[in-house]
Amino acid sequence: MAVIVHEDFQFIVQGITGREALNFTRECLEYGSKIIGGVTPGKGGREVYGVPVYDTVREITDTQRVDGTVITVPLAFAPDAAYEAIDAGIKEIIIITEGIPRKDASAVVEYAALHGARVIGPNCLGIIVPDVCRFGSLGGPAVDCRKAFKPGVVGVMSRSGGMTTEICNALTLSGLGVSTAISIGGDPVIGSTYADLIPLFEADKDTKAVVVYSEPGGTAEAELARWTQEHKSRLPIVAFVAGRFMDEMPGMSFGHAGTVVNKKVDSPADKMRRMREAGISVAEEIGDIPNLVRERIGN
Amino acid sequence: MAMFIRVDVDKSVIEKTPGLADKLVEVCPVNIFKVGSKPSSVEIVEDNVDECTLCDLCMQASPKGVRVVKLYE
Amino acid sequence: MRFYEFEAKQLLEKHGIPLVQSELVKTADEAKTAASKIGGPVILKAQVIAPGLTTASVQEVADPAGAKAAAATLLGLDDGGRKPNGILVEARPTGEAVYSLSFTYDGTTKLPVIAAANMAGKIDDLGDTHPERIVRRHFSALYPFSDYIAKELAKSLVLGGNDLKRMTRIVSGLARLFLKYDLADLDITSMVKLGEGRFAVLDVEADLEIEARHRQRPMLDDLGFAKDDLRQVREPTKFELEGARIDAEDPRGIISPIAEFDGNIGLVIGAGGGSLTLTDAVRKHGGRPANYAAIGGNPSVDKARRLTKLVLSKPGVDKIAVMSNVVSNTRADLVARGVIKGITELGFEPKDKILIFRVPGAWEADAAKILQKYGVEYCDRTVSISEAARRAVEKVS
Numbered sequence: 001m002a003v004i005v006h007e008d009f010q011f012i013v014q015g016i017t018g019r020e021a022l023n024f025t026r027e028c029l030e031y032g033s034k035i036i037g038g039v040t041p042g043k044g045g046r047e048v049y050g051v052p053v054y055d056t057v058r059e060i061t062d063t064q065r066v067d068g069t070v071i072t073v074p075l076a077f078a079p080d081a082a083y084e085a086i087d088a089g090i091k092e093i094i095i096i097t098e099g100i101p102r103k104d105a106s107a108v109v110e111y112a113a114l115h116g117a118r119v120i121g122p123n124c125l126g127i128i129v130p131d132v133c134r135f136g137s138l139g140g141p142a143v144d145c146r147k148a149f150k151p152g153v154v155g156v157m158s159r160s161g162g163m164t165t166e167i168c169n170a171l172t173l174s175g176l177g178v179s180t181a182i183s184i185g186g187d188p189v190i191g192s193t194y195a196d197l198i199p200l201f202e203a204d205k206d207t208k209a210v211v212v213y214s215e216p217g218g219t220a221e222a223e224l225a226r227w228t229q230e231h232k233s234r235l236p237i238v239a240f241v242a243g244r245f246m247d248e249m250p251g252m253s254f255g256h257a258g259t260v261v262n263k264k265v266d267s268p269a270d271k272m273r274r275m276r277e278a279g280i281s282v283a284e285e286i287g288d289i290p291n292l293v294r295e296r297i298g299n
Numbered sequence: 300m301a302m303f304i305r306v307d308v309d310k311s312v313i314e315k316t317p318g319l320a321d322k323l324v325e326v327c328p329v330n331i332f333k334v335g336s337k338p339s340s341v342e343i344v345e346d347n348v349d350e351c352t353l354c355d356l357c358m359q360a361s362p363k364g365v366r367v368v369k370l371y372e
Numbered sequence: 373m374r375f376y377e378f379e380a381k382q383l384l385e386k387h388g389i390p391l392v393q394s395e396l397v398k399t400a401d402e403a404k405t406a407a408s409k410i411g412g413p414v415i416l417k418a419q420v421i422a423p424g425l426t427t428a429s430v431q432e433v434a435d436p437a438g439a440k441a442a443a444a445t446l447l448g449l450d451d452g453g454r455k456p457n458g459i460l461v462e463a464r465p466t467g468e469a470v471y472s473l474s475f476t477y478d479g480t481t482k483l484p485v486i487a488a489a490n491m492a493g494k495i496d497d498l499g500d501t502h503p504e505r506i507v508r509r510h511f512s513a514l515y516p517f518s519d520y521i522a523k524e525l526a527k528s529l530v531l532g533g534n535d536l537k538r539m540t541r542i543v544s545g546l547a548r549l550f551l552k553y554d555l556a557d558l559d560i561t562s563m564v565k566l567g568e569g570r571f572a573v574l575d576v577e578a579d580l581e582i583e584a585r586h587r588q589r590p591m592l593d594d595l596g597f598a599k600d601d602l603r604q605v606r607e608p609t610k611f612e613l614e615g616a617r618i619d620a621e622d623p624r625g626i627i628s629p630i631a632e633f634d635g636n637i638g639l640v641i642g643a644g645g646g647s648l649t650l651t652d653a654v655r656k657h658g659g660r661p662a663n664y665a666a667i668g669g670n671p672s673v674d675k676a677r678r679l680t681k682l683v684l685s686k687p688g689v690d691k692i693a694v695m696s697n698v699v700s701n702t703r704a705d706l707v708a709r710g711v712i713k714g715i716t717e718l719g720f721e722p723k724d725k726i727l728i729f730r731v732p733g734a735w736e737a738d739a740a741k742i743l744q745k746y747g748v749e750y751c752d753r754t755v756s757i758s759e760a761a762r763r764a765v766e767k768v769s
Binding site: 020023024099100101102103104105106107109110111125137138139140141144145147148158159160161162163165166169170173186188189190191193195213215216218219220223240242243244245246249250251252253254259262263264265284285286287288 | 757
Binding site for chain 3: 302329349350353372
């Protein structure tokens with residue numbers, strides 16, 4: 001079992017001829033993912049590492065089953081690319097593009113919801129189910145990716161793409177391994193929050209615990225704490241909150257766009273308190289995560 | 300002066316292959332090659348050599364004419 | 373990006389939102405004149421950006437003489453290294469009732485939301501003290517704003533008759549303005565009801581979505597925003613400006629944000645979440661970072677070189693720690709080249725200046741060879757971030 005993706009998951013890449021997209025397309029193919037097409041307007045008819053390039057999404061969805069899309073087009077075109085994918089009937093949408101204003105992100109997510117589609121991101125790297133499917137740009141070159149992500153029992157959700165790999169690497173080194181890892185994005189408005197996704201891990205029999213990486217800014221941690229209290233989850237959750245130094249620097253922005261302490265709920269201290277009250281273990285140091293997971297699952 | 304990478308070019312090979320000079324300029328993502336003053340020749344842009352990403356595209360374009368050497372090996 | 377209150381009020385006025393009588397002044401004498409024009413007790417608000425000045429930046433005075441004295445004090449405030457950008461002198465009517473309105477994005481529903489209360493204050497604070505007095509309505513950034521949403525909100529504030537109709541117009545106007553100008557937050561922390569169907573906004577806080585600053589350029593030009601004015605909470609230092617310049621001059625990769633602290637460990641660290649985690653880890657082990665300089669997005673060798681030189685040239689910094697989370701697209705070998713080049717150009721030996729090099733991930737094998745050649749130990753992925761930070765701090769002290 002796996003979360004969101006599966007063995008036969010087929011997806012496309014919108015913006016496939018861009019510098020970063022070329023990179024991760026090759027990496028995904030090497031990893032064994034099924035990329036059945038790419039889209040770059042004006043470049044239809046070309047090929048990228050054997051993947052055919054089209055001008056429109058519908059040229060692909062008209063003839064083939066498309067389970068998902070990875071959007072990595074320049075900022076100004078990102079919402080349009082998402083609408084195109086949603087109208088073509090694609091249900092799983094990863095938006096890697098960074099810097100989309102929250103008004104546009106909100107509009108895209110609302111439109112997706114009206115059409116039964118799910119958005120992961122923006123400003124995320126995507127999803128990996130180790131040895132099953134890599135959907136997005138998590139993990140780098142396939143050889144390095146395999147070192148960091150080994151199949152196992154821990155689900156990972158992270159607001160930072162880089163820290164997704166870091167945490168999964170630590171879980172892999174410790175022997176616990178990873179069931180599914182999702183980089184959910186670092187923006188103030190993202191399509192899928194911890195609380196939106198945790199039910200999927202709950203239903204995944206491979207997942208025995210969940211690790212959450214969080215940062216200052218936003219209400220996602222409070223929402224996760226509430227969900228955990230309301231739903232008697234079977235899953236132990238271990239969280240890590242980075243950026244504690246920011247509590248001393250109100251109004252300054254570090255890391256991701258959503259990472260700023262303006263309101264009380266934004267502060268790492270407040271997030272840690274709420275999560276602890278909900279029974280979530282909060283790691284003092286990033287390196288403590290694997291041991292905390294072991295304690296919680298009795299292994 | 301580059302500290303990490305050296306790019307060796309065999310001028311005679313480049314001169315003998317029409318279009319190769321232009322191709323080298325085009326494929327390099329970090330502009331290590333520029334068109335030389337003589338026809339069918341390239342010059343190395345010394346400032347960019349350490350930016351080499353080891354993509355091998357220049358060596359694929361001319362396996363005999365170009366060699367990229369890692370000075371740290 | 374924070375607006376000065378007088379700017380926010382200009383936007384509101386343009387959209388027909390009723391405001392309290394108000395004048396922007398630049399000197400104490402002007403404050404006196406404005407106060408006598410308005411008459412009676414007035415409030416003076418120094419126009420500042422830095423947080424933590426909420427109480428210090430506001431004074432209520434009884435008469436024009438008081439206004440002059442207060443203005444002189446307020447104009448001397450330190451706004452994160454800047455002078456206040458003038459003073460708003462405003463009437464302070466006490467009406468029949470007072471309200472607050474807040475527009476923001478709700479990360480849970482992913483929709484814009486209006487919150488309102490029948491008392492003054494920031495909705496966030498009221499949420500803790502008086503949650504029962506807050507009413508909320510979500511709206512849409514996808515579809516045009518419909519007035520009925522504002523009407524329902526007004527109704528739940530127990531307004532009727534002309535009050536309800538007027539409040540509906542105000543809330544609708546604010547909601548449309550909020551969307552049109554890409555605001556991230558708009559807080560009317562005090563709006564007074566003067567009489568039947570008559571309201572006036574007293575206090576406003578507004579923030580622009582920083583990512584929308586380019587497409588909102590016409591509005592910002594209208595308000596007189598300088599092109600490079602990002603309204604940081606404090607004036608950028610020379611170090612920070614130089615870092616921003618290095619970043620802007622080479623589009624390959626990013627070294628943002630860059631911030632100067634007063635510690636002694638120079639940091640060249642991986643971007644995004646990694647930099648937050650690493651900075652925490654260094655502090656946790658008793659280290660004092662000299663700066664924050666997050667590098668990511670696969671920076672060029674040259675960018676890493678220039679950043680290394682900048683950090684190592686900072687007074688009080690003798691050594692740097694080069695650390696990152698396990699990298700995916702940023703290349704460990706290119707970072708290694710840039711760092712070593714920068715140190716060498718300053719005339720030092722890399723092994724004397726690098727406290728630790730912990731950048732595992734993409735192209736790590738080449739990075740290890742480069743470091744080995746220069747006698748620097750390469751920490752691979754088995755050295756955790758916490759452990760790397762601990763070793764760096766231990767070496768510096």
